[in-house]
Structure formats: C-alpha cells, structure tokens
Amino acid sequence: MNAAKEALKGDSNTIIQEWVQLYAESMFAWAHYKTADKALAEDLVQDSFLAALQSFDKFKQESSPKTWLFSILNHKIIDHFRKEFRNPVQNEAESGLSFFFNSDGEWYKDRRPQEWPAADTQLLDNPDFRKILEHCMHLLPGSWLAAVSLKYLEQKDGKEICKDLQITPSNFWQILHRAKLQLRACLENNWFKK
Structure with a gap:
C-alpha cells in the first residue's frame, strides 16, 4: 500500500x-x-x-x-x-383527480386552470415564489414528489425514471399529470390569487 x-x-x-x-x-x-x-x-x-x-x-x-x-x-x-x-399515496379524494373533476369528468368551476399573467415569466428568480413552490411540492404525495423531482430537478428522461422507480410509462405520465394539476392549483391559490 x-x-x-x-x-x-x-x-x-x-x-x-x-x-x-x-x-x-x-x-x-x-x-x-x-x-x-x-x-x-x-x-x-x-x-x-x-x-x-x-x-x-x-x-x-x-x-x-x-x-x-x-x-x-x-x-x-x-x-x-x-x-x-x-410510500403510500394520500387519499385520492384529497390529492387525486376527484379534487379537480366531478363524477361526470368535468372541471369544478373554481378549480379550472386560470390564465397566469404573462409578466410572471421569471418566477423562479423570485425567492418568495420559490418558497411557495417548495411548499406546494411538499404537499404532493411522496410518489408524486419523487416523479416530479426526478423529471424536473434531476432532469432524467422518462425511461430512466420508470426504471429507477420500477413503474410503467403510462403510470409515470399519469403521476406527472396529476402532480402538475395539484401543483398548479396550489400555486394559483397561494401565489396568483394573493
């Protein structure tokens, strides 16, 4: 040696x-x-x-x-x-599509995506916005946060994430879709409507 x-x-x-x-x-x-x-x-x-x-x-x-x-x-x-x-996913009524859509599959009026102001294109440079985004991300169920973090923070591609998390591509894209819906609603309530 x-x-x-x-x-x-x-x-x-x-x-x-x-x-x-x-x-x-x-x-x-x-x-x-x-x-x-x-x-x-x-x-x-x-x-x-x-x-x-x-x-x-x-x-x-x-x-x-x-x-x-x-x-x-x-x-x-x-x-x-x-x-x-x-980790187990939160109650579907709290975190799933039923929060956004009624039993007929239509948007609840107060939960439809709102138009965001065009002036807010540099939001990630704003420390107050990043704090709200961090808060909203941690409201996601664990599996959703993992998928979002690997996709958008780690910048891994979908195939690699599916392999890492041992899920199917359709499951992965469904998780991302639901997570983005929940994040959008949280940001609208905590940032854009303030």
Missing part, C-alpha cells in the same frame, strides 16, 4: 472532518437544489458523510474527495426519491 493510502487509512475521522469543512456547504446547496427541502438536504449531506466514513477504506483516490462525496450524495438523493415513491 502506498504512503498516501496508508496515511488516509490511519486517520479517517480527521480526514472526514476536514472534508466536512471543505465540502459540506456545496453538498448542502446541491442537495437542497435537488430536493427543495432544507431539512432533508441537511440529512442527506449528513448521511453522505457517515457513509463516507463507514466506507472510507474503499476510497481509492482514483477521483477527488469532492467527486467521491458528491457521488455518495447523489446516490442518497436517488435512494430518497425511490423510498418516497414507495
């Missing part, structure tokens, strides 16, 4: 503590961007450092420590979305 590997092996706690100082902030920013949840992002970063400490002897220095840690973090994020997807 070369001297660098031997030095790494001997003091893994100290090295991980140094890496926390160097990389925790950027890892948190990445996890928060991917999950839109501050507390979850903190947990995922903490779990990543714990996993790095537990598997420290497997770090072969073929990549930088930052690359290795971000790889662990990305796996933790994907595992979180998989777990969320498998």
Whole structure:
C-alpha cells in the first residue's frame, strides 16, 4: 500500500472532518437544489458523510474527495426519491383527480386552470415564489414528489425514471399529470390569487 493510502487509512475521522469543512456547504446547496427541502438536504449531506466514513477504506483516490462525496450524495438523493415513491399515496379524494373533476369528468368551476399573467415569466428568480413552490411540492404525495423531482430537478428522461422507480410509462405520465394539476392549483391559490 502506498504512503498516501496508508496515511488516509490511519486517520479517517480527521480526514472526514476536514472534508466536512471543505465540502459540506456545496453538498448542502446541491442537495437542497435537488430536493427543495432544507431539512432533508441537511440529512442527506449528513448521511453522505457517515457513509463516507463507514466506507472510507474503499476510497481509492482514483477521483477527488469532492467527486467521491458528491457521488455518495447523489446516490442518497436517488435512494430518497425511490423510498418516497414507495410510500403510500394520500387519499385520492384529497390529492387525486376527484379534487379537480366531478363524477361526470368535468372541471369544478373554481378549480379550472386560470390564465397566469404573462409578466410572471421569471418566477423562479423570485425567492418568495420559490418558497411557495417548495411548499406546494411538499404537499404532493411522496410518489408524486419523487416523479416530479426526478423529471424536473434531476432532469432524467422518462425511461430512466420508470426504471429507477420500477413503474410503467403510462403510470409515470399519469403521476406527472396529476402532480402538475395539484401543483398548479396550489400555486394559483397561494401565489396568483394573493
């Protein structure tokens, strides 16, 4: 074993503590961007450092420590979305199509999509809007949030998401459709009607 590997092996706690100082902030920013949840992002970063400490002897220095840690973090994020997807969906009356449509399949008048002002094309640059969007996303059932996050935050394609979540394409697109309906209603009520 070369001297660098031997030095790494001997003091893994100290090295991980140094890496926390160097990389925790950027890892948190990445996890928060991917999950839109501050507390979850903190947990995922903490779990990543714990996993790095537990598997420290497997770090072969073929990549930088930052690359290795971000790889662990990305796996933790994907595992979180998989777990969320498998959580039971909320009551259909609360979160499903019955919220938007009556028994004849027609829109409830007060739940029809509203026209959004054209001036609001840069909403994601507005921190207040992002806060409302984050709130609305966390009102989605776990499986819907997982699908939306993988599609729009992770920017994965549908086939890859279906494989990751072990669902059919038709199920995936149905989930996305329902999630977008619920997100739109939440944003209309909490942002556009204020």
